[in-house]
Amino acid sequence: MGIQRRLIREISSVRPLMVWMVVLGLCSSILLLLQAHLMADCIGSLFLHVPKHRNLVVMVGELAVVFLVRSLVGAIAGFVAARFAANAKLDIRARWLSKLFTLSPLNIERMQTGELVTAAVSGIDNLESYLARYLPQSVEAVMVPVVLLINIFQLDWISATLLCIAAPLIVFFMILLGKGADSMAKKQWHLLENLSANFLELIEGLLTLKLFSRSADAKRLLAHIGDANRVATMKTLRVAFLSSFVLELFATLGTGAVALALGLRLLHADLAFIPALTVLLLAPEFFQPIRALGTEFHAGLNGLAAAESLFAMLDEREDGADVPIPVVSFSEVQAIRFVDVCVRYPGQREDSLQELCLTIHRGEKIAVTGPSGSGKTTFLQLLSGTLSPSSGVIEVDGQSCSTLSCAAWRNNVTLLNQAPYIFSGTLRENLQMALPGGDTMADNALQEALLKAGLRDWLRSLPGGLDTRIGDGGRQVSGGEAQRIAIARAWLRQSPFLLLDEPTANLDPLTAAEIETAITALTENRTVVVVTHDPGFSRRMDRVIRLAGADSSDEEGTRCKDGTGY
Numbered sequence: 001m002g003i004q005r006r007l008i009r010e011i012s013s014v015r016p017l018m019v020w021m022v023v024l025g026l027c028s029s030i031l032l033l034l035q036a037h038l039m040a041d042c043i044g045s046l047f048l049h050v051p052k053h054r055n056l057v058v059m060v061g062e063l064a065v066v067f068l069v070r071s072l073v074g075a076i077a078g079f080v081a082a083r084f085a086a087n088a089k090l091d092i093r094a095r096w097l098s099k100l101f102t103l104s105p106l107n108i109e110r111m112q113t114g115e116l117v118t119a120a121v122s123g124i125d126n127l128e129s130y131l132a133r134y135l136p137q138s139v140e141a142v143m144v145p146v147v148l149l150i151n152i153f154q155l156d157w158i159s160a161t162l163l164c165i166a167a168p169l170i171v172f173f174m175i176l177l178g179k180g181a182d183s184m185a186k187k188q189w190h191l192l193e194n195l196s197a198n199f200l201e202l203i204e205g206l207l208t209l210k211l212f213s214r215s216a217d218a219k220r221l222l223a224h225i226g227d228a229n230r231v232a233t234m235k236t237l238r239v240a241f242l243s244s245f246v247l248e249l250f251a252t253l254g255t256g257a258v259a260l261a262l263g264l265r266l267l268h269a270d271l272a273f274i275p276a277l278t279v280l281l282l283a284p285e286f287f288q289p290i291r292a293l294g295t296e297f298h299a300g301l302n303g304l305a306a307a308e309s310l311f312a313m314l315d316e317r318e319d320g321a322d323v324p325i326p327v328v329s330f331s332e333v334q335a336i337r338f339v340d341v342c343v344r345y346p347g348q349r350e351d352s353l354q355e356l357c358l359t360i361h362r363g364e365k366i367a368v369t370g371p372s373g374s375g376k377t378t379f380l381q382l383l384s385g386t387l388s389p390s391s392g393v394i395e396v397d398g399q400s401c402s403t404l405s406c407a408a409w410r411n412n413v414t415l416l417n418q419a420p421y422i423f424s425g426t427l428r429e430n431l432q433m434a435l436p437g438g439d440t441m442a443d444n445a446l447q448e449a450l451l452k453a454g455l456r457d458w459l460r461s462l463p464g465g466l467d468t469r470i471g472d473g474g475r476q477v478s479g480g481e482a483q484r485i486a487i488a489r490a491w492l493r494q495s496p497f498l499l500l501d502e503p504t505a506n507l508d509p510l511t512a513a514e515i516e517t518a519i520t521a522l523t524e525n526r527t528v529v530v531v532t533h534d535p536g537f538s539r540r541m542d543r544v545i546r547l548a549g550a551d552s553s554d555e556e557g558t559r560c561k562d563g564t565g566y
């Protein structure tokens with residue numbers, strides 16, 4: 001119920017959709033009444049010659065017009081619902097995407113790609129079905145029976161009373177079944193998200209699985225999750241069919257009871273033929289919208305489960321957003337000081353980074369070394385604002401700050417890691433993505449950045465130059481070329497802080513040496529922190545910080561018990 005209210009409150013096109021549905025539902029009910037009355041009159045006129053004052057041909061003509069108008073109203077209702085639902089879909093998808101892009105990297109780290117994809121694609125489609133089919137049908141299921149009941153009451157109060165008994169029974173059983181089905185639909189939705197997440201991961205790691213001859217295991221895992229999903233879907237469908245059966249049963253019993261009561265009174269001449277026939281024609285129509293709602297029951301449940309998941313993402317609070325930003329311009333920062341900073345990842349019993357104390361001065365070039373697992377990447381993540389400390393303080397020009405996870409800081413930092421991501425697109429797009437706010441740059445500036453990154457000859461070899469498609473589906477780039485593209489991006493970005501995480505790892509010595517030369521040029525006039533295992537590269541820096549991890553005691557100059565730091 002809460003989700004339904006939220007949909008009405010927050011999605012702008014839902015309210016007008018409801019208004020349209022009420023108006024069209026009212027028109028449809030009135031036309032239905034006219035149709036039933038005219039039909040009863042026609043039959044009465046044909047067989048019993050009542051009502052006497054009306055011409056049969058005219059009545060048949062009127063009936064045909066009413067029938068046509070009613071079909072037209074139905075078509076308009078379908079069109080309006082589809083139109084508003086499509087607008088709502090666009091609206092929620094735009095809001096969802098803008099939320100995803102404004103969230104901090106801290107939030108994104110926690111989310112599973114597969115779940116996000118399922119919510120963005122199937123979730124929003126399910127919500128569209130809910131808005132286009134279930135919601136209009138629920139309005140009709142209230143409007144039409146109420147209008148018909150008023151008229152039936154005027155014609156025959158006994159039939160109206162019988163319908164009044166049958167309808168609440170249907171609603172009662174629907175609520176009862178709905179409660180059970182609701183949790184089933186949510187479970188089914190989570191299983192679908194899980195299936196998508198696993199499927200995506202297997203696709204990404206397909207090559208590795210093949211190399212280790214483990215693709216059969218992956219297939220089995222997918223089959224297992226798929227089967228669990230199938231069982232959950234069948235359970236939900238069973239409840240949906242059961243609810244349809246309950247609906248049909250009570251609707252048939254209700255109509256039968258009305259017919260029986262009418263028949264008995266007609267036999268005893270307690271009731272005139274025309275009103276009795278009108279009520280008999282209206283009784284099935286009274287139940288029809290409720291029965292139609294039953295067939296949309298599954299769409300309704302799926303839509304609500306998807307809406308809940310979409311709203312959960314929209315409600316996600318941006319990590320680090322409420323942290324006060326020190327009143328300094330980050331591009332002018334002179335010193336960043338870590339005071340007893342610790343990081344403990346969720347679910348871990350020990351700190352991955354312990355009481356780090358260190359000051360980075362503007363323009364300084366620092367190499368960070370240490371054994372695997374000592375927390376070098378974790379330290380760079382803290383600096384790049386993609387991770388927050390569990391305890392300790394980061395001081396920016398003497399002002400305390402519990403995290404650097406704010407867009408203002410991130411705009412001044414460039415992080416180059418071991419495997420830069422190359423998007424499927426042109427080389428130009430892959431370079432320009434480094435520019436803030438979707439800016440573009442002239443070709444000669446892009447070419448100069450590629451030249452500085454050592455990619456001049458490579459660029460010349462590309463058939464379409466800057467417009468050559470690279471990455472997935474385009475020209476594949478080697479590890480060294482990808483790293484150089486990342487260096488070209490860093491040249492274009494011109495941020496004062498440069499963070500590098502083993503930029504030459506996995507490269508052959510010759511390429512690594514060339515990349516180091518390109519990086520050295522990039523580090524000019526910038527504050528640099530580089531994680532490296534290469535002693536030669538470390539020597540080119542101003543100083544070397546060695547992290548030794550939690551178990552070791554030979555950490556050099558990074559721990560401060562008295563808070564003074566290195």
Ligand SMILES: Nc1ncnc2c1ncn2[C@@H]1O[C@H](COP(=O)(O)OP(=O)(O)OP(=O)(O)O)[C@@H](O)[C@H]1O
Nearest residue numbers: 345346348352370371372373374375376377378379
């Ligand atoms: N997301 C995470 N969740 C839990 N533990 C993590 C997470 N990321 C890193 N760790 C743990 O934190 C510790 C430090 O990891 P980190 O990647 O910072 O080490 P590193 O020094 O960069 O290692 P390497 O040289 O192998 O890249 C490791 O023990 C690692 O298992």
